[in-house]
Amino acid sequence: MRIGDLATRTRVSVRALRYYEEQGLLASTRSGSGQRVYGDAAVNRVRLIQQLYGAGLSSKTIAELLPCVDAGVSTPESRARLAAERDRINAQIAELVIARDRLNDIIDVTSRPNPQCDYA
Amino acid sequence: MRIGDLATRTRVSVRALRYYEEQGLLASTRSGSGQRVYGDAAVNRVRLIQQLYGAGLSSKTIAELLPCVDAGVSTPESRARLAAERDRINAQIAELVIARDRLNDIIDVTSRPNPQCDYA
DNA sequence: CTAAGACCTGACGTTGACGTCAGAGGCAAG
DNA sequence: CTTGCCTCTGACGTCAACGTCAGGTCTTAG
Structure with a gap:
């Protein structure tokens, strides 16, 4: 899916999603023309990010902790x-x-x- | 007491106290030379303000609600x-x-x- | 093919609760 | 009376998580 779809599904703005990527919280592959492409897992990823933001964690802290979640260790x-x-x-x-x-x-x-x- | 004492007692910075006054949250009388003078009640007032800030209320919202507390209605x-x-x-x-x-x-x-x- | 959207990368704007600095005056001790 | 700390009023700086705008590219429905 493209960034607009992900934004719609998560109710998070396109700008915020690009910001998450900039902060190293959300990865994307790119299409030939450079547009961001996301898999379905991105939806839950964004939800998790939102939860952690909601809990008062900074993007820096989240960036440090997400690798643990990804690696499971x-x-x-x-x-x-x-x-x-x-x-x-x-x-x-x-x-x-x-x-x-x-x-x-x-x-x-x-x-x-x-x-x-x-x-x- | 003067602003420095109030700051010490409440563990809130002098700057923050002046900011509270600026926002209409904390009143003070002035000495002849213009220095702020507070009564003992100011300590609890500051604590209340801190609690409300901690709860995520904005200074504007607090400013609207404190008069109710003061008036009791x-x-x-x-x-x-x-x-x-x-x-x-x-x-x-x-x-x-x-x-x-x-x-x-x-x-x-x-x-x-x-x-x-x-x-x- | 073309026009309307969606998307891209900068880059500057916003907001709230202060921090910090400058320059000047006040106050108690010695 | 002077030294040292406290206080005063501006006024600019900060920081995070985006919002918003500009100028250009991509995609797709018709």
Whole structure:
């Protein structure tokens, strides 16, 4: 498939896909005239990239970790890196939970019809 | 207290504090010579701002919502806004959980000492 | 064959939350 | 009174993940 098709299927912009390639995250073969050609596996590849971006990983970090996924093996260093990112994500989840609860508190407090003003 | 003290107590940079004021998130009185002076409540204010930033809210959004917190009341619009942000945070938590599990899968798969290569 | 799209490679623009630097003034200690 | 640190106001720099535009090529439906 060509880049426009991949963009449609993944709902990722053409520019973003070219950017991913530029960052070494997404490979493509080229047609005779130089146009990018992708196999079906590219769809899942892009989804994975999006998930990792969504988790707050930088393109540089993703570029370092994707080879492990491709090869199916990890060095002790990359394993530590993966674990560190996972821990960071766990910490961020905890932070988000706190923020969400804080927001719910704010909603509750500011929604009370009759504040009564007992609490100054 | 002066800005440097507040920065130390909150572990937020002086520049960031001035930026918060610029964005209307953090008020300060001024000394005769024009230096910013903060009360103790500013510490918790900064913490709240940090939490909301951490949750992915923009300074503009925070600026719209803080008055509700201060006044202890919310209009229907701001309540909807708060609820929308909460939902967004919940969605992001879900996304992060997926990404974390994905990362754990990658760690597991790439850590297997003997892949056996059964699965091509 | 031709016109409309899709695609190509640069390359500059954008946005948010600050970092950093310049130049000048304030404040407490000795 | 001076030295050293803190603070002030601009104002430009940064960084990532793209958006967008220019100018040219490719492909394909009709």
